[in-house]
Structure formats: C-alpha cells, structure tokens
Amino acid sequence: MTQVKPLIVALDFAAEAPALALVERLDPVRCRLKVGKELFTRLGPAFVERLQRLGFEIFLDLKFHDIPNTVAAACAAAADLGVWMVNVHVVGGRTMLEAARERLSRYERPPLLIGVTVLTSLDRADLAAIGCPGEPRERVLSLAHLAHEAGLDGVVCSPLETAQVRAAFGPAFRLITPGVRPEGSVSGDQKRVMTPAAALAAGADYLVIGRPITQAPDPLSVIEAIDRSCMNVLEN
Numbered sequence: 052m053t054q055v056k057p058l059i060v061a062l063d064f065a066a067e068a069p070a071l072a073l074v075e076r077l078d079p080v081r082c083r084l085k086v087g088k089e090l091f092t093r094l095g096p097a098f099v100e101r102l103q104r105l106g107f108e109i110f111l112d113l114k115f116h117d118i119p120n121t122v123a124a125a126c127a128a129a130a131d132l133g134v135w136m137v138n139v140h141v142v143g144g145r146t147m148l149e150a151a152r153e154r155l156s157r158y159e160r161p162p163l164l165i166g167v168t169v170l171t172s173l174d175r176a177d178l179a180a181i182g183c184p185g186e187p188r189e190r191v192l193s194l195a196h197l198a199h200e201a202g203l204d205g206v207v208c209s210p211l212e213t214a215q216v217r218a219a220f221g222p223a224f225r226l227i228t229p230g231v232r233p234e235g236s237v238s239g240d241q242k243r244v245m246t247p248a249a250a251l252a253a254g255a256d257y258l259v260i261g262r263p264i265t266q267a268p269d270p271l272s273v274i275e276a277i278d279r280s281c282m283n284v285l286e287n
C-alpha cells in the first residue's frame with residue numbers, strides 16, 4: 052500500500068537553528084519529519100511540540116529497547132507528546148512488544164507503533180560478527196513476524212526486504228524504509244540501500260531520507276527530484 056505522502060525527512064542536525072532553517076522551507080502537506088536521537092537529546096520534547104505546531108506529523112525515532120515496563124512507559128510518554136509514529140527494537144522481545152502495544156491501546160488516538168528489525172547499516176558480515184549468521188533478509192522476516200504477532204502496526208526494514216515483508220504480512224502492515232538513496236548520492240554508513248522509486252515499487256509505505264536532503268546545497272531541489280522520480284510509482 053503506497054502512501055500519497057511517503058517522504059519522511061530525517062532531521063539529523065546538531066542544533067536547533069539549522070534544523071529550523073530547513074523546516075521553514077518544508078511543507079507539512081508534502082512530507083513528514085523524523086526526530087531521532089541526536090536532535091531529541093539536544094532539544095527534547097519542546098522541539099517536537101514546536102514542529103507539531105507548525106503542522107508536521109512527527110516520527111519519534113528513539114528506537115526504545117529496554118525492559119517491558121520501561122518501554123511501555125516511554126511509549127506512553129511519546130503518545131502524550133502527540134507524535135504520529137514511535138518505534139521500538141523488535142529484538143527487545145515479545146513481552147516488551149506486547150507491553151508497548153497494550154499501553155498504547157489505552158489511547159484514543161495512539162501513535163503508530165513500529166518495530167525496528169535489522170538496522171540498514173548492517174550487512175551479512177556485521178550480523179555474523181554479533182552472533183547472528185545468515186542473510187539480513189531472513190532475520191528481517193522473522194523479526195517482522197514477531198512484530199506482526201505482537202500487534203505492532205509495522206516495521207522498519209531496508210528497501211531490499213520490503214517486497215518479501217509486504218508479501219508475507221499484507222497491505223495494512225506499515226513498511227518504513229531508511230537506507231534510501233536518490234540516484235547518484237553517496238551511501239555513507241548505509242549498507243542495504245535502494246533508490247526512492249525502487250523502494251516504493253517494492254512496497255515501501257514511507258521513505259526515511261536524511262543526509263541526501265539535509266546536507267544538500269539545495270534541499271528543496273532534492274525533494275522535488277525525489278517526488279518526480281516517484282511520480283510513476285505513486286500514480287500506479
């Protein structure tokens with residue numbers, strides 16, 4: 052299920068001023084924003100509230116991973132903040148996932164609860180080095196299965212696994228893909244990547260894109276090029 056507004060801009064900045072300079076040029080009708088560990092640690096919930104007052108839906112990407120009670124309480128804090136989407140690491144385990152799901156079910160309009168499967172910066176060798184042999188795809192699928200069973204709304208995976216996760220869990224399960232690189236942009240620390248159009252064609256609902264936009268001399272022209280490249284997929 053491809054969304055009409057798939058772009059989520061990852062606001063990875065070291066300070067408020069450059070983040071706001073970009074945000075002021077963005078349109079909440081055309082994209083959502085992701086606040087992650089760097090900006091949230093620097094600026095806290097007040098900054099998220101400020102972005103929401105500007106009309107943006109916020110993906111709070113703090114990837115909670117802790118004991119069930121702590122993660123459930125952190126998810127409640129995110130819901131109280133009014134964010135659109137929040138995430139947890141699926142490797143936190145079934146009890147943790149179910150605790151998060153249960154706590155958010157107490158809200159009339161809870162944020163989407165999303166599970167992180169295998170970070171897009173990891174390849175087969177990285178996984179083997181942490182004691183997880185096998186293809187990233189296999190691990191993504193088994194973690195997505197656990198997230199689905201625990202009642203999560205979807206998962207973060209790389210675009211490379213999207214088609215298989217989509218086929219396994221159907222159109223309602225949200226697939227959020229970082230590891231997205233417009234044609235010609237550098238991968239950096241991302242190891243499992245695809246272009247925006249290819250990610251959408253593979254079944255991604257949302258594309259999380261940071262540095263190719265935030266570090267571009269003209270971020271708006273990058274966004275326009277991404278939109279143009281995705282137009283055919285979105286129309287079909």
Ligand SMILES: O=c1ccn([C@@H]2O[C@H](COP(=O)(O)O)[C@@H](O)[C@H]2O)c(=O)[nH]1
Nearest residue numbers: 061087169170171229230259260261262
């Ligand atoms: O597996 C994951 C989960 C989260 N991320 C986050 O997405 C953005 C990607 O930024 P780029 O600059 O486009 O690489 C970043 O905030 C990560 O924390 C991810 O990359 N992979």
